[in-house]
Amino acid sequence: MTKYTEDLAKMLRALRRACGFSQENVAHALGIRLSTYVYYESGRVIPNAQELLALGRAFDVPPACFLYPERWAGLEQARACPDYAPALEPSRLGELTPSEKELVARSRRGEAPEKTGE
DSSP: HHHHHHHHHHHHHHHHHTTTHHHHHHHHHHTOHHHHHHHHHHTOOOOHHHHHHHHHHHSOOOOGGGGOTTTSSSSSHHSSSSSOOOOOOOTTTOOOOOOHHHHHHHTTOOOOOOOOOO
């Protein structure tokens, strides 16, 4: 079992208990067998992305918290986890920063990149 798997299993157990749910309640909410959910909490199986989304809804936490279970282990911490938001608007993904534009211009002129002093 990996560290991530172990941490995720502990997190799922802690979130479920903090919410006052039984394993059967959570399994029913996800539409899976009880044995499958028990495997999640024991670390024998890792939930897929769809199930992590459903777990987020069931526990009222952002699904992104399941990516770093060691950081967002408890209910209070998990609810403080920021929702995922892209750093840039999709329409700006192709834009270069001013320093990147300067680097491209230097390259096109055949100049060496400017040394950074490292």
